[in-house]
Amino acid sequence: MYKTSKVIIKNNFDSIEPLVEYLNSIGSIVGLNKKERQKISYALEESLQNSISFDFEYGSEEDIEVEITHIASGLKVTISDNGIPKNPFKKIDQSLDDMVKDVSFESLAKVDGDDISALSDFVIHRLLDKYSYINKGKDGRSIEMTIYASNKRIQEESExxxxxxxxxxxxxxxxxxxxxxxxxxxxxxxxxxxxxxxxxxxxxxxxxxxxxxxxxxxxxxxxxxxxxxxxxxxxxxxxxxxxxxxxxxxxxxxxxxxxxxxxxxxxxxxxxxxxxHGIFSHSVTNHEFTQKICVKYGFSDVALLVGYAGSDVSFKNITNNLTQRESTIISYNALKKESAVELFMPKKHEGMIKKLYNGIGTKAIQKSPNKWAKTAVKTELTDTIISALNIAEIVIKSIASDALELVKYLTKKFSIAKIDIIYLYLDLEDENSLDLIEKLEDMGYLFSGIFPYYHHDNALIFQFINNIKFDYSLIHSYTPLAKELRDYVCAQDNNQIDEG
The missing domain is CATH 3.40.630.30 (Gcn5-related N-acetyltransferase (GNAT))
Structure with a gap:
């Protein structure tokens, strides 16, 4: 049974076709159907085309490592290199929805002449189950692409x-x-x-x-x-x-x-x-049942993720679509208690952050920034598209002078790709986040809350709503703190549906 393989190619176009053919054969071995093999093969080809075209110095010869791994019910492809991401954009005349209706090398080539690489990489996420870009700073970057075999999915029984x-x-x-x-x-x-x-x-x-x-x-x-x-x-x-x-x-x-x-x-x-260290819950807000359970078991609300899930979750054979995307309240129960933490809290949100920490039994203490603090050479971050929810996550691990431009690029890319909501996670123990937060809010990012031990020991969440209007009166919040947090987020959103 196939498990994994690594292939190292040079950054030249002649290396792509044999590798894509190899991936296609592996896809067949692990049970992907023709359509699924075309999707993952196109994703690999498009990623390599863009990388070789734009992310290396002209005339340089560099290694690109491609790892193909058989995972439960599917296949994961990881591309790693030390290229320089320049992230060019090209306007695409055809809509993304039209592009993915008939995914094949022939149809995609026809759309864009003979040069498939001209299609921007934001098309890829619509074809895959998971798509992540990991910027490792001076250690390079990698792209992870995952697709699952539909024939491994549970099927409706005939009887x-x-x-x-x-x-x-x-x-x-x-x-x-x-x-x-x-x-x-x-x-x-x-x-x-x-x-x-x-x-x-x-x-x-x-x-x-x-x-x-x-x-x-x-x-x-x-x-x-x-x-x-x-x-x-x-x-x-x-x-x-x-x-x-x-x-x-x-x-x-x-x-x-x-x-x-x-x-x-x-x-x-x-x-x-x-x-x-703790357990958490995504409590839906079209009813209060889960929120009430969380209160019973000692949870406290820490964040409101506006529009986290789609509006089409329904019981089988019952039409029950929501009128807007489903928002969730993150509730947290600290299993390992911390009496106090010192954090670099943005002044604008210091009061709310302290209330949220107080709810989980921790005193948040404002820490004074050091103007001589060192910054990273390059920003390290991970961005992930969760296709099933049509949302994206950006986790900033370290902040350098290029952080704002990277976030601007990703926000633009996800917006063009019609991602509905972007959630961005910062480290409250990194004083370099303070300047970035102010600029994020100028871009339209809204405060969301805190999330202990989600990628950072003390994570701060901001959210970007991509041209969607929400009626905050439909977000049912059970506890007084949840109501206050909902109203706090609502007050920042200048693109909401007016009540009445």
Whole structure:
């Protein structure tokens, strides 16, 4: 069984075609269909074309490393080099939606003559399940592209599952054997394919995450050994010090038997006995149910992510689209308490930041900046497009003089690519963030909140809303702090829907 391979090529165009053909053959081996192989192959070709065309000094000969890895239910391609990103833009006459309707080398070449490389790289994210650009500063950069095989996804069963009246809730357990497929079937039965975290539809991916211990899962089992409920703790990224509780679901046929209450109790108990610094929740805001659960278990609100999820999450066979993108409240429970932290807080938001920290039992103390503080040689950041949600994340790891220009470039790129919301994460312990924050707000970024241990021990979130108007009265906030935070964010947004 194919696992992984690394290929090193030179930065010349003759190297591209053989590598693309090799990737296409690997895609066939790991189970990608023709359309999926075309998508990932085009993404590789386009990325290499742009990199070789624009990101190296003329006449230089440099190595480009391409790693092709078989992952659970799909394929990941990583491109690494030491090129100089110049990020040129070219206006594209055809819409992105039209481009991805019929993805093939022939159709794309026809759109843009014989030179596919002229298509800007922001098209790629529409073709893939995940697309990340990692700027490592002086250590170069890398691009990670992931695609999953649709035939590995749970499919609708031709025969409906028969449930007798005698079947009832029996127990909660760690999933075993066929339970994994049962989890995927339960999500499909309830949501169709509209659930935001598409991992739930791929049993192989669930198994891999459970084996890696990055997903701690509990299932509710019926007397007839059916999976009738599920909940989990999930690491938001590899090596995270925090975990999210979620993927909570129960079979509507068995509701009223206390399944969800039992699942929540079990997973919260598991979290408290874990090594995580804290646990968090994305609480939807079209109702207050999850927010109330968080209050019951000692969570406090720390951020409002406006428009985090799409408006099309619905129960299968029931039309229940929201009138706007779903905003979520991040609620946090500190398992390892910190009495106080010294932070470089922007004066404008110092009061709100202190309130949010106070909610999780930590006193935030303003730290005076050092005007002689050293800055990095080059900014280090990671930007990731989450295609299933049509959002992007920018995580700034270190700030140098080029930080603002990089953020401007990424914001422009994502805006052109019709990404709905951009979330940007800064380090409150980095005094160089203070000057950048003021400039970010001039660009239209809005305060969102804090997020302990999300890439930084003390992360500050800003959000960019890409030409979408929100009605903040539809964002249901349960706690007084959540209401205050919603109103605080609302006051910054000059492009909102007026009430009434």
């Amino acid at each position: 409906p599952e028969l449930i007798t009246k005698e079947d009832n809730f029996k127990l909660i357990r760690v999933p075993i054997g066929g339970d994994i497929t049962g989890i995927s079937r339960l999500f499909y039965k309830t949501y169709g394919y509209s659930y935001p975290n598409d991992m739930v539809y791929y049993p192989d991916r669930l198994v891999k995450k459970i084996e890696e211990n990055s997903l701690i899962s509990k299932v509710a089992i019926s007397q007839q050994n059916r999976v009738i409920g599920h909940i989990a703790l999930m690491q938001p990224f590899d090596g995270a010090k925090i975990s999210e509780w979620g993927m909570a679901i129960s079979d509507p046929v068995f509701r009223g038997q206390g399944i969800m209450s039992e699942l929540i109790s079990k997973i919260m108990s598991k979290a408290k006995n874990s090594s995580y």
